[in-house]
Amino acid sequence: MTDHQLPDPVVRISSAQEIARDVVVVPNQHAELVPNIGVIGGKHAVLVVDTGLGPENAESVLAFARDHAKGRKLYLTTTHFHPEHAFGAQVFAGEATFLVNQAQAEDLADKGAGYLEMFRGLGPTIARRLEGVRVPTPDVVYEESHDLDLGGRVVRLRAVGRAHSRGDQVITVPDAEVLFTGDLVETGRFAIFPWFPPHDTDVSGLRWIEVLARLVAAAPRIVVPGHGDVGGTQKVEAVLDYLRELRDETWVRRDSAMGRETTIEEVRAVLIERHPEWTGQEWIDAGVACLCAEHGG
Structure with missing residues (x-):
């Protein structure tokens, strides 16, 4: 996934900021393998969105959520199954109800162990963060949509179908017009395509484009991406524009019968x-390879 030594992916609770009434984000501050984490409150309950990588980060998130809740019931959800988003959920057992969509639960069961081993191979710092990790099992699984009543505030959990992963879900706070996208949207970088044939080929550039077009049409006021700066609908539009650009540049070459490797080289350039200012250049190749596989239907 990367050739350089990754820094310690620490969730820094001290940077937490309220972006709407009783909606708090712990920003990732552009740190690799650190997600933006949400804490959404209602009168009777609080929902945490994503855990950070490993038990130590999750313990910090849980302590913060517990303090923010002040006795309110705790829930946890994760935007998708990738380790920096979900592989701290075990810490919440007994203190929060963990709920996700069916496809994400299947991702955890089918691919969680493989991703755990893959991430442990990213270097000693990441391996240490993942010591003692167990692939989490949700307490509640919904099919395609779930409205969670926190008391005076309903939060909408929606499975979007196959895109960045098989089990992506978005979380919407309608009364605040806030949208948590997970890694469907990331800012300041090339979109991450977890295209690892034959082990994982569930990412779909075409479906991803369709999903983002729907999110843009919904016009959220505040968008919390999986990684990167919080902003408005333009954050979604920027990723949608890039994915269309990636598709078009790939397919025009495939239409001319250009070989896969030459296509990858030309599109990357x-x-x-x-x-030139975006990070994550290594993900361009995977994106092109995925769209080559989707070329022609």
Whole structure:
């Protein structure tokens, strides 16, 4: 996934900020393998969105959520099954009800162990963060949608179908017009395509484009991406524009019968020239390979 030594992915609770009434985000501050984490409150309950990587980070998130809740019931959900988002959920057992969509639960069961081992191979710092981790099992599983009543505030959990992963879900706070996207949206970087054939080929560039088009149409006031800066609908639009650009540059070459490797090389060069300030250049190749596989239907 990366050739350089990754820094310690610490969730820094001290940076927490309220972005709407009783909606708090612990921003990732552009740190690799650190997600934006949400804490959403109602009169009777609080929902935590994502855990950070490993038990130590999750313990910090749980302590913060517990203090914020001040006796209110705790719930936990995760935007998708990838380790920095979900592999701290075991810490919440007995203190929060963990609920996710069916496809994400299947991802955890089918691919969780493999991703745990893959992430442990990213270096000693990441391996240490994952010591003692167990692949989490949700307490509550819903099919496609679930409205969670926190007391005077309903939070909508929606499975979007196959896109960045098989089990992506978005979390909406309608009364605050806030949308948590998980890794469907990331800012300041090339979109992450977890395209690892034959082990995992569930990412779909075409479906991802469809999902983002729907999110743009919903016009949320505040968007909390999986990683990167909080902003407005333009954060979703920027990723949608990039994915369309990636698809078009890939397919015009495949239409001309250009070989896969040459296509990857040419598209990589074009996109880096257009977005020289973005990080994550290593993910361009995987995105092109995925869209090559989707070319022609």
